[in-house]
Amino acid sequence: MSIVLPSTSSSExxxxxxxxxAAVRRPIEPVGRYFLAHASRTLxxxxxxxYEKIEAEKNVQQIEENVDDDLGDEEQSEDLLAHDxxxxxxxxxxxxxxxxxxxxKATEDQIRRAHRKQVLKHHPDKKSASGGLEQDGFFKIIxxxxxxxxxxxxxxxxDSVDTNADVKPPAPKSKYDFFEAxxxxxxxxARFSKKQPVPSLGNLxxxxxxxxxxxxxxxxxxxxxxxxxxxxxxxxxxxxxxxKRYIERKNVATRKKLKQEDNKRVIEIVERAHAEDxxxxxxxxxxxxxxxxxxxxxxxxxxKEAEEAAAKKAAEEEAAKKAAEEAAAGKANSKKAKEAAKxxxxxxxxxxRGSAKDVDYFGDASKSADIEADIxxxxxxxxxxxxxxxxxxxxxxxxxxxxxxxxxxxxxxxxAGTLEVSYLKYFS
Amino acid sequence: MSAVIGxxxxxxxxxxxxxxxxGKVDVIANPDxxxxxxxxxxxVGSDEYHGTQAQNQLIRNAxxxxxxxxxYIGKKYEEINAKDSHQVGAPAIKxxxxxxxxxxxxxxxxxxxxxxxxxxxxxxxxxxxxxxYIGKDIEGVVITVPTxxxxxxxxxxxKVSNEAGLKVLQLINEPxxxxxxxxxxxxxxxxxxxxxxxxxxxxxxxDAAVISVRGGVLTILATAHDHGLGGSKLDAALAEFFAKxxxxxxxxxxxxxxxxxxxxxxxxxxxxxTLSNVQTSTCSxxxxxxxxxxxxxxxxxxxxxxxxxxxxxxxxxxEKVVTKAGLETLDIDEVLLVGGSSHTPxxxxxxxxxxxxxxxxxxxxxxxxxxxxxELIARGAALQASLIESFDEEEVKxxxxxxxxxxxxLAKPIGIKTxxxxxxxxxxxxxxxxxxxxxxxxxxxxxxVAIQLFExxxxxxxxxIEAEKSEDPEDSEDDYxxxxxxxxxxVVYEAGQLLAELTLKDLKPNSKxxxxxxxxxxxxxxxxxxxxxxxxVAVKGEVTSA
Ligand SMILES: Nc1ncnc2c1ncn2[C@@H]1O[C@H](COP(=O)(O)OP(=O)(O)OP(=O)(O)O)[C@@H](O)[C@H]1O
Numbered sequence: 001m002s003i004v005l006p007s008t009s010s011s012e013x014x015x016x017x018x019x020x021x022a023a024v025r026r027p028i029e030p031v032g033r034y035f036l037a038h039a040s041r042t043l044x045x046x047x048x049x050x051y052e053k054i055e056a057e058k059n060v061q062q063i064e065e066n067v068d069d070d071l072g073d074e075e076q077s078e079d080l081l082a083h084d085x086x087x088x089x090x091x092x093x094x095x096x097x098x099x100x101x102x103x104x105k106a107t108e109d110q111i112r113r114a115h116r117k118q119v120l121k122h123h124p125d126k127k128s129a130s131g132g133l134e135q136d137g138f139f140k141i142i143x144x145x146x147x148x149x150x151x152x153x154x155x156x157x158x159d160s161v162d163t164n165a166d167v168k169p170p171a172p173k174s175k176y177d178f179f180e181a182x183x184x185x186x187x188x189x190a191r192f193s194k195k196q197p198v199p200s201l202g203n204l205x206x207x208x209x210x211x212x213x214x215x216x217x218x219x220x221x222x223x224x225x226x227x228x229x230x231x232x233x234x235x236x237x238x239x240x241x242x243x244k245r246y247i248e249r250k251n252v253a254t255r256k257k258l259k260q261e262d263n264k265r266v267i268e269i270v271e272r273a274h275a276e277d278x279x280x281x282x283x284x285x286x287x288x289x290x291x292x293x294x295x296x297x298x299x300x301x302x303x304k305e306a307e308e309a310a311a312k313k314a315a316e317e318e319a320a321k322k323a324a325e326e327a328a329a330g331k332a333n334s335k336k337a338k339e340a341a342k343x344x345x346x347x348x349x350x351x352x353r354g355s356a357k358d359v360d361y362f363g364d365a366s367k368s369a370d371i372e373a374d375i376x377x378x379x380x381x382x383x384x385x386x387x388x389x390x391x392x393x394x395x396x397x398x399x400x401x402x403x404x405x406x407x408x409x410x411x412x413x414x415x416a417g418t419l420e421v422s423y424l425k426y427f428s
Numbered sequence: 429m430s431a432v433i434g435x436x437x438x439x440x441x442x443x444x445x446x447x448x449x450x451g452k453v454d455v456i457a458n459p460d461x462x463x464x465x466x467x468x469x470x471x472v473g474s475d476e477y478h479g480t481q482a483q484n485q486l487i488r489n490a491x492x493x494x495x496x497x498x499x500y501i502g503k504k505y506e507e508i509n510a511k512d513s514h515q516v517g518a519p520a521i522k523x524x525x526x527x528x529x530x531x532x533x534x535x536x537x538x539x540x541x542x543x544x545x546x547x548x549x550x551x552x553x554x555x556x557x558x559x560x561y562i563g564k565d566i567e568g569v570v571i572t573v574p575t576x577x578x579x580x581x582x583x584x585x586x587k588v589s590n591e592a593g594l595k596v597l598q599l600i601n602e603p604x605x606x607x608x609x610x611x612x613x614x615x616x617x618x619x620x621x622x623x624x625x626x627x628x629x630x631x632x633x634x635d636a637a638v639i640s641v642r643g644g645v646l647t648i649l650a651t652a653h654d655h656g657l658g659g660s661k662l663d664a665a666l667a668e669f670f671a672k673x674x675x676x677x678x679x680x681x682x683x684x685x686x687x688x689x690x691x692x693x694x695x696x697x698x699x700x701x702t703l704s705n706v707q708t709s710t711c712s713x714x715x716x717x718x719x720x721x722x723x724x725x726x727x728x729x730x731x732x733x734x735x736x737x738x739x740x741x742x743x744x745x746x747e748k749v750v751t752k753a754g755l756e757t758l759d760i761d762e763v764l765l766v767g768g769s770s771h772t773p774x775x776x777x778x779x780x781x782x783x784x785x786x787x788x789x790x791x792x793x794x795x796x797x798x799x800x801x802x803e804l805i806a807r808g809a810a811l812q813a814s815l816i817e818s819f820d821e822e823e824v825k826x827x828x829x830x831x832x833x834x835x836x837x838l839a840k841p842i843g844i845k846t847x848x849x850x851x852x853x854x855x856x857x858x859x860x861x862x863x864x865x866x867x868x869x870x871x872x873x874x875x876x877v878a879i880q881l882f883e884x885x886x887x888x889x890x891x892x893i894e895a896e897k898s899e900d901p902e903d904s905e906d907d908y909x910x911x912x913x914x915x916x917x918x919v920v921y922e923a924g925q926l927l928a929e930l931t932l933k934d935l936k937p938n939s940k941x942x943x944x945x946x947x948x949x950x951x952x953x954x955x956x957x958x959x960x961x962x963x964x965v966a967v968k969g970e971v972t973s974a
Contacts, residue, residue, distance in 0.1 A: 007874030014969035023836035029604040034644025039827035056831040
């Protein structure tokens with residue numbers, strides 16, 4: 001079925017009525033033979049200016065959501081836009097690329113993309129196209145910034161002096177939270193560390209080991225910062241070689257001086273933080289308490305000894321006292337005993353003396369005087385023990401027993417050789 | 429002698445393919461006989477295992493087995509969620525450079541392997557398999573990546589592949605590769621202007637793209653990604669089902685132990701794949717937990733119920749990408765289901781359910797002639813490799829410049845009005861220019877006709893299809909009112925804004941006429957009309973873009 005066109009009475013050969021809806025720029029998929037045909041058609045006999053190439057990246061309908069879409073969209077300040085390109089080194093090169101929020105953190109890819117945006121905005125072609133009479137000064141700075149940022153060496157030199165990325169320590173006399181104020185300071189300084197990763201400041205809960213590690217790391221901080229970027233330009237004239245050498249030497253000296261100053265600056269930061277660190281005081285207090293506790297513990301031994309010694313002494317004193325008391329008591333006792341013994345002796349002697357009489361002198365009452373004289377003699381000779389035994393034996397004894405006992409005692413004394421029997425009148 | 433191949437590198441599996449002289453594509457099996465080669469490496473003693481053999485080590489030797497690493501290429505550790513539920517095998521750790529690495533023990537020694545190193549080793553194994561199969565050195569490769577791979581990730585992957593001895597000719601997007609393979613299957617399919625959805629359901633992620641094909645050129649209109657939705661979710665659902673059954677039977681919990689869990693998942697994968705082909709499957713696991721063996725059977729219906737949640741998420745995911753493109757399901761001509769999980773019959777039927785009948789859904793369960801969804805991407809990559817094989821590096825690079833690739837696309841269709849007032853498109857929406865197209869028309873009986881150039885306006889035409897009257901006279905009356913009349917919707921373009929008018933005069937009845945529309949690089953639309961006969965003079969005019 002063929003397509004039939006409507007009839008017309010118009011005599012006009014061609015008449016445009018309106019424009020067609022603006023097209024959408026989208027990436028096509030570079031696959032298949034029809035793409036290849038498209039590519040060769042597009043490229044054939046056509047050279048594209050840098051600007052056209054970058055223009056082709058503008059307003060492309062993005063399919064993938066990209067977090068970096070607004071990369072490089074930052075507006076540059078009037079001052080920066082008017083910056084003298086000959087003085088490009090003093091411009092904030094990250095701000096130039098619209099990357100002042102990322103700075104040293106910007107990846108190469110982000111730098112390239114941000115640069116593309118700047119080119120689109122500031123390319124002289126575009127400015128002349130829009131009738132502006134602006135110079136291409138800022139564009140020159142953009143290109144310079146890209147050159148620096150894509151050369152890892154040069155970028156390091158620039159980052160070394162990019163103080164815009166530094167986080168300043170809190171003002172000394174102001175009120176601030178230690179961690180909130182100092183954390184970012186160390187984080188920003190950490191980017192210069194040759195050794196990575198850098199321990200972080202941590203928080204109030206950090207252990208002493210962590211805190212010690214942190215300060216010991218920063219005490220030995222080794223930075224890669226270099227100061228070539230601050231070099232004075234070495235004159236390119238061979239005529240004045242001395243002057244050239246002079247500048248070169250001066251640069252080397254300046255770099256060294258700046259490096260020393262920077263090291264000093266870091267040391268000061270670390271020392272100040274250390275002095276203000278609430279944890280250090282906490283640990284110190286804890287250490288002091290611990291020391292006291294240790295001391296107390298350590299001294300426990302001698303304390304015990306002393307206690308023991310004191311107890312011993314007390315015990316000894318007690319014992320001595322007791323002994324003295326006992327001795328005293330003993331003394332008193334012996335006196336009593338003696339007295340008792342004496343009394344017993346007396347009693348025994350009385351008993352023995354009375355014994356003969358008690359049994360009527362054994363029926364020899366006529367001889368009672370002799371018997372009593374003999375008993376008195378015997379009583380002189382008896383020792384205490386004999387006295388008490390004999391007295392015992394004689395107690396309630398009858399005449400015979402009494403007589404026999406006395407005779408036994410005489411025999412005993414005679415055998416002991418303590419009695420001269422011849423002295424006896426009755427018991428001989 | 430050398431060859432170029434296509435590689436698709438997934439988190440779960442990788443495939444390699446090569447185009448033969450006659451334009452056919454072979455998907456290459458590795459020495460294990462696998463065409464879907466698990467992207468896995470495992471270290472046992474001093475040996476390196478790859479593919480299925482490495483995958484199997486997840487049961488016995490998980491800490492030394494690295495899987496699911498593709499998406500970590502070029503990523504910082506901070507950017508990923510290392511505790512992802514799909515994180516099995518050796519855990520991802522932070523590398524010294526802030527990237528991602530794995531710590532494994534090899535021969536009693538600890539080794540830290542970066543993601544790049546793992547990828548390199550994986551690629552070396554793929555290279556061996558390809559060379560073994562083709563019997564030639566591999567000279568260059570086309571590798572596919574997801575559309576959301578960042579420029580940095582693409583750079584890293586290129587670097588790693590080159591280091592593995594596989595020189596990268598080009599990286600292309602996965603959905604475009606799949607569609608290219610699909611469209612190359614039939615003569616002239618590439619030249620039909622249609623809008624496709626390519627939905628790729630893999631192991632641990634799902635990706636979808638709406639792609640317009642205009643004059644054989646593909647343009648992605650929208651994409652969607654779901655990291656986490658994929659076949660693993662189906663495995664997990666099935667494994668949980670089995671675990672419950674096992675628990676009930678033996679009063680033992682198979683989920684508490686790493687190894688039991690790994691066995692359970694491994695068998696669930698097997699059962700799931702079986703159920704893609706047949707209605708029932710057995711499941712048997714020796715010594716699943718506490719010494720008990722587990723044997724059971726499951727049918728497809730039960731599985732589909734068990735996995736209902738992830739399956740419906742997948743369907744919703746396809747719907748989402750259409751919405752993201754600012755289109756309706758009505759606007760989609762074909763849905764191409766890609767990726768291993770697209771073998772699932774229920775997924776295909778669910779997807780076809782959300783599209784009108786006019787939309788063709790391509791999946792093996794709906795059309796036995798459909799290509800294997802696991803292989804489409806690799807096939808596309810191989811085709812592209814053979815297409816650019818003869819170009820040198822500079823030429824390829826030139827073709828990939830933004831100035832070539834970023835092209836203007838017409839926002840609306842442009843066409844003419846016919847004698848009966850219909851809009852006849854010549855250039856459809858999303859056509860990239862420069863473009864030149866012509867149509868043949870006639871004047872009918874008129875001596876003078878107008879070529880009225882219009883922009884098309886999209887409208888939806890609703891046709892009510894009366895419910896068929898029941899044959900049975902008895903219930904013809906009461907049934908009638910209950911029956912919802914079916915409404916068939918179609919997208920129809922009407923003539924909208926008039927752009928220009930040309931007049932062709934002094935024509936004999938039924939002459940052959942030609943209308944040519946040509947949009948040049950700078951966006952100028954040239955329109956001309958002439959009589960198709962020797963010596964005729966064309967009428968011409970120009971329209972510009974707003
Ligand atoms: N016949 C099948 N039936 C059902 N699922 C299958 C079948 N074959 C493979 N799969 C599943 O497909 C998934 C792997 O898909 P594919 O090979 O496309 O992964 P991939 O491209 O590596 O994706 P990703 O990067 O998302 O992991 C696995 O979950 C696997 O179980």
